[in-house]
Ligand SMILES: Nc1ncnc2c1ncn2[C@@H]1O[C@H](COP(=O)(O)OP(=O)(O)OP(=O)(O)O)[C@@H](O)[C@H]1O
């Protein structure tokens with residue numbers, strides 16, 4: 001353990017737990033990277049931070065505080081974005097552990113780990129669910145499973161007939177974008193702008209909808225609010241709801257609609273002013289109080305119009321940012337498993353046997369913890385990151401011309417016709433008029449030590465990443481090309497077809513039983529329980545078909561808490577089966593069936609025989625057949 005240098009990326013909720021577990025397990029050399037500073041909202045679960053640390057660098061503080069677990073450990077803090085670190089940085093470490101909150105940074109770490117053939121242990125959590133995934137070189141990587149796009153809602157529900165607060169919030173965010181994020185303004189809007197918007201959103205817009213007479217047949221109609229002055233004058237004696245709860249912070253309270261109208265007019269004025277000062281369109285950020293005030297007011301007033309229960313700004317912030325509150329216990333469990341996997345991965349580095357390494361899904365439904373370990377999978381032949389081929393080029397970036405780089409590397413790799421790209425820039429394309437770039441030196445395009453440039457063959461499917469190692473001693477012509485194992489070669493037709501077939505199989509098997517990762521695990525509102533028609537056993541979900549086709553963990557992320565709220569369903573396994581007292585499982589075949597039809601479509605599963613219970617205890621996983 002002591003000989004292994006570890007890299008921990010992200011020292012937030014899970015990262016703080018990981019560093020503690022690593023040190024207490026005997027690891028002594030850890031580099032901690034985090035780009036952020038400590039915020040008040042971190043303190044409830046990032047247990048090593050204190051109020052006095054607010055504003056300080058997370059990585060600095062965590063390294064100082066963690067000395068208490070092992071005073072002689074070598075902890076290196078780096079306050080930076082991981083995306084600024086290249087292959088030579090990553091290659092120092094035996095294992096990379098990611099405890100990040102976004103897919104972009106994970107993808108970057110994954111690519112660096114593939115390039116440098118470094119194992120990566122990725123962690124994540126959302127509420128009571130979490131995961132630890134182990135990515136070993138040569139096996140499945142973070143990008144082998146396509147990442148699901150966030151949930152979208154039917155346009156008609158959002159624009160015409162919202163049924164829930166989330167629909168109003170999506171609409172409010174859209175309006176925020178239209179109003180403040182697309183145009184630049186040179187002068188402040190006049191004083192009328194708030195009132196005009198009020199009319200548009202809450203009066204005329206609603207009247208226009210009501211004009212669609214057929215649409216409203218049999219539906220509850222919305223009520224337009226009139227103009228803001230008239231609406232505000234209705235304000236009788238009412239103040240905010242729940243006077244007795246006045247000790248709650250503003251953000252947690254629900255106010256009368258008139259209060260939201262006043263705040264709405266104010267927020268429009270302030271946002272318009274800001275836009276003029278900034279001289280650029282605004283960006284919606286749930287942490288920007290003004291943007292959030294606008295969205296909360298618009299969403300609540302729309303909810304009021306459509307007879308939907310209004311919610312506090314705090315709750316709306318959660319919906320607007322797809323936030324599921326972090327749970328310290330989930331983070332601690334995930335961190336513990338991750339550290340165990342780091343030890344397994346170190347074993348793999350010696351033996352190259354991967355049996356002990358596992359990825360694990362974590363779920364904490366009431367009163368029990370479900371851990372579901374999975375064997376590591378093979379990589380997806382279609383995965384661009386796994387297919388990635390690279391070489392290292394030792395050069396003097398101040399001397400080497402773009403022309404030389406392209407010509408020599410292309411010659412060495414048998415390229416027919418090469419384009420050169422760096423980041424999102426194309427430096428040279430033979431079909432474009434870019435000849436003058438050929439005469440420039442590499443550093444003029446900010447290509448420096450540890451940069452990765454890309455050579456693409458325009459004729460065949462051949463892409464090679466070139467890792468630049470700058471050496472000031474090297475003269476222009478004396479550069480050195482270093483292969484990482486085999487010499488890169490173009491993908492052959494057979495390999496391509498093989499990849500396609502494999503992908504189809506993969507999709508098949510995934511939809512049958514494998515969980516796949518989503519951006520913010522469980523953060524999207526994928527599945528929702530619409531109703532429980534029979535108290536004990538029947539649940540109606542908004543997307544039963546999807547469930548049947550994909551017994552996929554992601555679709556079930558949100559179920560435990562919803563089920564708990566609705567009824568006492570207690571057992572939900574990580575594979576997506578839902579059960580009550582181990583014996584009643586339901587699934588419904590069609591979308592939007594009526595109650596009678598649903599009852600006909602219910603299939604009960606077999607009861608788990610009593611003597612199987614021993615097994616369940618051993619694994620803490622309940623596995624029940626759907627059919
Ligand atoms: N590109 C990056 N480079 C380095 N660190 C990153 C990068 N992206 C995210 N992080 C860090 O990863 C950590 C993730 O931790 P966590 O999910 O607990 O988020 P948080 O920001 O601490 O809390 P919350 O978002 O819930 O307020 C954060 O500390 C964040 O700064």
Ligand SMILES: [Zn+2]
Nearest residue numbers: 141144383386
């Ligand atoms: Zn991959």
